[in-house]
Amino acid sequence: MAKGRSTIAEIAAEVGVSAPTxxxxxxxxxxxxEAxxxxxxxxxxxxxxxxxxxTRADGARTTGPRLLDVVFHxxxxxxxxxxISGVERVAGPARIGVVLSELGGSHRPTQEWIDDVMARRPLGVLLVLSDLDPTQRHQLSSRSIPFVVLDTQGKPPTDVPTVGSNNWNGGLVATQHLLDLGHTRIAVVMGPADVLCSRARVDGFRSAHDSAGVPWHPAMVRWGGFDAASGYQHALDLLSRPDRPTAIFAGSDYIAFGIARAARECGLRIPDDLSLVGYDNLPITEWLNPPxxxxxxxxxxxxxxxARMLIASADGQPPTSMRMDLMTELVIRESTAAPATI
Amino acid sequence: MAKGRSTIAEIAAEVGVSAPTxxxxxxxxxxxxEAxxxxxxxxxxxxxxxxxxxTRADGARTTGPRLLDVVFHxxxxxxxxxxISGVERVAGPARIGVVLSELGGSHRPTQEWIDDVMARRPLGVLLVLSDLDPTQRHQLSSRSIPFVVLDTQGKPPTDVPTVGSNNWNGGLVATQHLLDLGHTRIAVVMGPADVLCSRARVDGFRSAHDSAGVPWHPAMVRWGGFDAASGYQHALDLLSRPDRPTAIFAGSDYIAFGIARAARECGLRIPDDLSLVGYDNLPITEWLNPPxxxxxxxxxxxxxxxARMLIASADGQPPTSMRMDLMTELVIRESTAAPATI
Structure with missing residues (x-):
């Protein structure tokens, strides 16, 4: 049998079971x-x-509800x-239901979850900060269920369509802004060191220093979680040093929330005593004190x-590109200023 | 034919179509x-x-994927x-997919949406801040699709199972806390006046004043949206008055974010110059400056x-009660203090 062209009857004959099985x-x-x-x-x-x-002539599947599965770790x-909002805005008008699953912190779905997905036969699966192992990938492929990884984290195999953003550029523009303001003691409090988006952002931080001819200090580069508690702990330590930084680049807005709280507890005002740059531009950041x-x-x-890639793929259109990175840019508000000592 | 006991064949005969239709x-x-x-x-x-x-012996539906529909305005x-997190924590372990829909700001689903729900046959439908008209309600009932309204807003008919929380108590405890601190000029910036949860929270605000023997002023009671921009606009006005309030009770945490920004722009510190109480206790509020x-x-x-009510209902168990209100309580952090003038 030629690969990829076998029929159910041929598979059944080879295994020695009936086609309905x-x-x-x-x-x-x-x-x-199970055996x-x-x-x-x-x-x-x-x-x-x-x-x-x-499929019908218009490309829509003929049976069952039209669903997209979205999985978060x-x-x-x-x-x-x-x-989720971004997916909804595409799926809603197309009358496609969005099924949300959460892996409870794990980065790989369970077999039970894969079984459930195969049973509900969605148009496609969007994996956010999570990935499938090769067997799971094949299970979806063999059911003609396309999947896309929304990745700011790992490095999926090159044959999996991926949507990301330019993390290195994000780290670069954040740090350049602080250097342009005159800061020379800048710390970075980042997410996990074993996650590619973290490394790319820190590399952008280093490159901005190198371009400006300003040395960066290893003690000023901190790795941890992407959460507020991690930002808080690192900032308490950084801000109590005799050579404390005059500016901090946070690897996420949540990390920035934790840093802001530590600064306040240390009696430091933002931006007067400490400049702070976040990452993500969550809608709430414009309402913070200071914005x-x-x-x-x-x-x-x-x-x-x-979502559009998955819908196109379910309609039989191959992806234009296996990896699409959208652009990051700096949004300047009121948490950054020139250092007080200049 | 007895009501509620007709068969498909009987309905078909009456309309003059086939049972499969x-x-x-x-x-x-x-x-x-359509006709x-x-x-x-x-x-x-x-x-x-x-x-x-x-149903199978264990109560699970025998065919199709197990789904719960959750609809937000x-x-x-x-x-x-x-x-969504709360629903996921129940549905996930039960291997039930959660389908999310958004009505784009409308409080009533479209007929298209109802048609899609009937096609995907979920175990149940959870309506959040939205409701069905009687025809839509009957369409779901006739397909044995149970629904629950998660309501903090309107007043659904008494025959629709509803989950809510004690809004009046929330308004009461927030205001009592401010009165206990010694405030006597307290404003409230609430959501829409035509929404029951808003009215209940403001009634709690008034009752706390009445119990304490402190008069409340109509000019200090403001209605608007539940968003930050609404809080910001009302606070700019309230804080520029000669008899400006020394404390504000916000109808939502988002309203409080807007009030905090207005206070900052007016040169007022929280809690030194203005005490502020929010509503909802979103996780981010503990990271605000001040918390x-x-x-x-x-x-x-x-x-x-x-979610548990819907799953039980799909398994044939009638709801214990048509209306369940969970308790609200005050979480005291650092945005409230005694007024400066005392």
């Missing part, structure tokens, strides 16, 4: 024994089976809400673009 | 003419038809995210309770 496995039905299911999955995988997509922050200078990450646009 | 309408299939569909809907409604729910604020005293509205618990 193969169909049941393809449709995520529970009434097949049989595994043998069928193995044959599907070996033959790179692709389920034909039943965790969804309880504002960042996730921006992406936060931050790097705009176009999260809604990223969610919308990923 | 009635089934198509019940299942939201598009291939029935026929309306005649069938009318007959279903007249006979109070209820579609039997196919608009979902792009933190408040919505808390409710916000606010009324905790248990949004996650409300979302989770509504």
């Amino acid at each position: 193969v169909s049941k496995v393809l449709n995520g039905r529970p009434d097949v024994s 049989t299911r595994l043998r069928i999955e193995a044959a599907l995988s070996a033959h790179e089976y692709r389920k034909p997509v039943a 965790e969804s309880d922050n504002l960042w996730a809400l921006e992406i 936060l200078t931050t790097v705009n990450q176009p999260l809604r646009e990223m969610g919308g673009l990923a | 009635v089934s198509k309408v019940l299942n939201g299939r598009p291939d029935v003419s 026929t569909r309306l005649r069938i809907e009318a007959a279903l409604s007249a006979h109070e038809y209820r579609k039997p729910v196919a 608009e979902s792009d604020n933190l408040w919505a995210l808390e409710i 916000l005293t606010t009324v905790n509205q248990p949004l996650r618990e409300m979302g989770g309770l509504a």
